[in-house]
Amino acid sequence: MSFDPSFMWTAFLSLFKALPTTLFITIISVAAGLVIGTIVALARLYRIPVLSQLASAYVTFVRGTPMLMHLLLIYFGLPIIIDGIAGLVGSSFTSASIPLLAFACIAFSITAGAYMSEVVRAGILAVDKGQIEAAHAVGMTTPQALRRIVFPQALAVSLPNLSNSVIGMLHGSTLAYTISVIEINAQAQIVAADNWKYFEAYLAAALLFWGLTVLIERMSGWLEYRLNRFQRGGAA
Amino acid sequence: MIQLEGIRKSFGKQQVLGGINLTVQKGEVVVILGPSGSGKTTLLRCINYLERPDQGVIQIGNQKLEGKHPGRSEIHRLRQRTAMVFQQYNLFKHKTALENVMEGLTIVRGVPRDTAAEIGIEMLEKVGLGDRLHYYPSQLSGGQQQRVGIARALALNPEVILFDEPTSALDPELVGEVLEVIRRIAEEGITMIIVTHEMGFARDVASRVVFMDGGAIIEQGTPDDIFQRPREERTRQFLRRITPEANYSI
Amino acid sequence: MSRRFDIHYVLDFIPKLLAYLNITLLIVGSSIALGLLIGLLVALPRLYNVPGLQRLSRIYVSFFRGTPILIQLFLVYYGLPEILGWLHIDVSRIAVLYFVILTYALNSGAFISEMIRAAVEAVDKGQVEAAQSIGMSGYQTFRRIILPQALGISVPLFGNLVIGNLKDTSLAFTLGVMEMTGRSQTLGTATQHFIETYIALSLIYFVISVLLERAFVWLERYLNQYAGKEQTSRQQRMAKRWQARLIPISDRGGKQG
Numbered sequence: 039m040s041f042d043p044s045f046m047w048t049a050f051l052s053l054f055k056a057l058p059t060t061l062f063i064t065i066i067s068v069a070a071g072l073v074i075g076t077i078v079a080l081a082r083l084y085r086i087p088v089l090s091q092l093a094s095a096y097v098t099f100v101r102g103t104p105m106l107m108h109l110l111l112i113y114f115g116l117p118i119i120i121d122g123i124a125g126l127v128g129s130s131f132t133s134a135s136i137p138l139l140a141f142a143c144i145a146f147s148i149t150a151g152a153y154m155s156e157v158v159r160a161g162i163l164a165v166d167k168g169q170i171e172a173a174h175a176v177g178m179t180t181p182q183a184l185r186r187i188v189f190p191q192a193l194a195v196s197l198p199n200l201s202n203s204v205i206g207m208l209h210g211s212t213l214a215y216t217i218s219v220i221e222i223n224a225q226a227q228i229v230a231a232d233n234w235k236y237f238e239a240y241l242a243a244a245l246l247f248w249g250l251t252v253l254i255e256r257m258s259g260w261l262e263y264r265l266n267r268f269q270r271g272g273a274a
Numbered sequence: 275m276i277q278l279e280g281i282r283k284s285f286g287k288q289q290v291l292g293g294i295n296l297t298v299q300k301g302e303v304v305v306i307l308g309p310s311g312s313g314k315t316t317l318l319r320c321i322n323y324l325e326r327p328d329q330g331v332i333q334i335g336n337q338k339l340e341g342k343h344p345g346r347s348e349i350h351r352l353r354q355r356t357a358m359v360f361q362q363y364n365l366f367k368h369k370t371a372l373e374n375v376m377e378g379l380t381i382v383r384g385v386p387r388d389t390a391a392e393i394g395i396e397m398l399e400k401v402g403l404g405d406r407l408h409y410y411p412s413q414l415s416g417g418q419q420q421r422v423g424i425a426r427a428l429a430l431n432p433e434v435i436l437f438d439e440p441t442s443a444l445d446p447e448l449v450g451e452v453l454e455v456i457r458r459i460a461e462e463g464i465t466m467i468i469v470t471h472e473m474g475f476a477r478d479v480a481s482r483v484v485f486m487d488g489g490a491i492i493e494q495g496t497p498d499d500i501f502q503r504p505r506e507e508r509t510r511q512f513l514r515r516i517t518p519e520a521n522y523s524i
Numbered sequence: 525m526s527r528r529f530d531i532h533y534v535l536d537f538i539p540k541l542l543a544y545l546n547i548t549l550l551i552v553g554s555s556i557a558l559g560l561l562i563g564l565l566v567a568l569p570r571l572y573n574v575p576g577l578q579r580l581s582r583i584y585v586s587f588f589r590g591t592p593i594l595i596q597l598f599l600v601y602y603g604l605p606e607i608l609g610w611l612h613i614d615v616s617r618i619a620v621l622y623f624v625i626l627t628y629a630l631n632s633g634a635f636i637s638e639m640i641r642a643a644v645e646a647v648d649k650g651q652v653e654a655a656q657s658i659g660m661s662g663y664q665t666f667r668r669i670i671l672p673q674a675l676g677i678s679v680p681l682f683g684n685l686v687i688g689n690l691k692d693t694s695l696a697f698t699l700g701v702m703e704m705t706g707r708s709q710t711l712g713t714a715t716q717h718f719i720e721t722y723i724a725l726s727l728i729y730f731v732i733s734v735l736l737e738r739a740f741v742w743l744e745r746y747l748n749q750y751a752g753k754e755q756t757s758r759q760q761r762m763a764k765r766w767q768a769r770l771i772p773i774s775d776r777g778g779k780q781g
Contacts, residue, residue, distance in 0.1 A: 041606055099726075102733035104691035106705065107726040114719040118529055209592035216698075223594055236602035244591045244599055251590035324653050350661060358657035364650035368672050368750045378658035381668060410750040430658060 045235050049242035056225035063211040066143045068204050071150025078155035100152035105210045112145035113217045142214040153203050161196030194265035201258030205251050275300045281330035290316045292489040301463045305476040308486035314469045318436050322356040323349045357427035361439040363419040365411040371422045372407040375429045397425040401455045417448030421455055437468040477501055485509045533720035547703040551693045555628035563636025588634035593692050600627040601699050624696045635685050643678035676747040683740030687733050
């Protein structure tokens with residue numbers, strides 16, 4: 039078996055079939071992660087009793103364990119819980135009817151939530167306290183101040199971290215192959231095994247991910263440039 | 275003993291220094307005044323090659339450097355004859371006051387540690403910080419940090435000390451203590467070139483005042499010449515803006 | 525899918541998994557050590573603006589940060605023998621473990637080079653000028669002023685890298701390396717108590733991560749003794765960043781006059 043560059047094109051075409059799955063997992067987990075992350079971050083910032091302790095424990099646990107563990111714990115643990123509840127309430131619903139993709143999305147949303155909460159928290163903390171005070175001074179309520187003043191500024195500050203997290207989730211989505219979800223990595227394995235051309239297949243997969251990553255970085259860079267317009271003053 | 279000839283410097287298209295000539299004699303205290311953007315800080319930084327002049331000759335003692343790319347060891351030797359006090363103090367953050375003062379002695383000059391420590395303590399006492407020897411910069415006030423900076427420069431016993439706006443970053447109430455220290459060492463006959471905005475201090479301490487504007491020296495003379503009898507219109511304008519009380523005394 | 529949940533299995537599995545902790549730590553330790561070397565070599569051309577090499581090191585960093593570690597594992601495992609085959613070097617007898625270590629080293633190297641660059645750039649420019657003004661040479665400035673300060677700055681980032689590397693080693697099992705996660709797979713298959721094995725495994729990873737984090741916080745405090753409160757809090761904030769994308773803290777000193 040010698041290196042066959044022309045096979046890489048074949049591999050690419052095949053990998054593109056799995057691209058939607060990879061993107062789906064990434065987008066869902068990032069979106070859900072942002073929602074979870076914002077709630078967790080606010081609970082911690084405003085020191086809401088009980089909730090903030092739970093939030094801290096959640097973030098510490100997720101950050102202290104590999105993403106693979108989150109996936110496997112959900113994949114093996116969730117059915118036990120669901121089937122247990124179904125048995126209790128006498129429902130005919132069984133975990134077997136849940137698609138594998140859903141397990142991946144749930145698990146990675148939990149992962150993303152913890153990391154996103156740190157991104158959101160850092161972003162909010164980076165906004166000058168005077169901004170909130172000024173918002174209150176002109177009569178805004180706290181939710182108004184958060185939504186109209188704090189979040190837009192925090193977004194601009196935390197965009198690099200955010201794009202990092204998105205890239206982290208994109209790369210992490212490759213783990214889904216361990217529970218037989220056919221995303222790009224799994225597809226690479228299939229193409230590779232079918233043709234006994236492993237190097238070419240994985241090289242194609244690597245290039246695809248590399249391209250996606252660079253694209254995300256570029257987009258985030260462009261967005262950062264636009265969002266930070268207000269900071270590009272001329273004062274030395 | 276310090277001679278600058280035809281110093282030119284541009285940042286991109288912006289010409290900052292347009293061929294400066296300046297001679298400073300041993301023991302002189304030269305104060306450079308001028309509006310911001312006049313090139314005075316750049317000129318000062320060219321003297322020890324923190325900024326490389328595009329053209330010109332710098333001579334300190336018998337050490338002569340020319341143009342933009344002199345040898346590394348030549349720059350190194352030139353810097354050993356000078357010392358600088360920075361606007362932002364620039365004390366080594368991870369070293370105590372005493373270590374800051376000793377650093378140049380032990381590392382650059384090869385002075386044994388005990389001797390360096392003795393000199394260091396003496397210098398810190400001279401600037402009134404004998405009780406702060408083992409404090410880190412983060413534990414000192416701005417005024418104290420700047421006095422350590424002066425002690426660090428003094429310890430090297432350089433042929434000239436360059437002061438780059440030494441009080442500009444200080445809170446107003448801390449300016450006095452730093453100026454007082456500089457004034458005292460000026461009386462010891464150490465050659466100094468000072469860029470500052472403190473007019474009263476300049477008048478007091480300078481043996482010569484140099485007024486710069488637009489990258490050129492407009493005029494120079496004794497403090498009395500410059501402050502009482504400025505010849506150039508630009509100097510007069512500058513002094514009027516800086517010291518509004520002068521308007522009333524005329 | 526699996527049998528009833530039984531907490532006793534968790535307790536039973538922990539020591540069985542811990543028996544393979546040494547392999548996990550071997551991968552982490554040796555790949556980080558090798559990664560430090562690679563990172564330094566990759567950072568140097570960019571720190572010193574070496575023409576051609578600078579571009580090469582940028583591509584290296586972009587590739588290893590831009591692709592999933594899992595893909596990198598397969599790429600090295602399948603690709604390296606092939607590339608070395610062109611040079612008539614036979615590596616088919618070399619244990620998988622070494623491929624894994626090499627992959628993690630190449631991966632960490634990319635992140636470490638960014639860390640080194642960011643840390644060096646984060647050292648205040650005024651510090652370098654002050655060193656030059658008292659006549660220090662380039663080497664003296666680096667050794668005595670930049671390096672000690674950059675070390676202090678980089679500790680939180682480095683801690684994140686090491687912990688990230690530890691967590692990533694859980695993927696080594698995909699190539700059949702018998703470290704903790706690999707062992708958990710066999711335990712799960714043998715007993716059909718998967719969830720218990722993964723709970724046990726998660727607890728182990730968690731405890732090691734927390735211990736490492738503590739150790740790095742201590743180290744950071746030790747190295748930054750000189751810094752006032754202001755600086756430590758900035759660094760703590762940096763420490764919170766995940767897989768820190770290293771944003772050099774640009775320090776444009778006010779230049780005027």
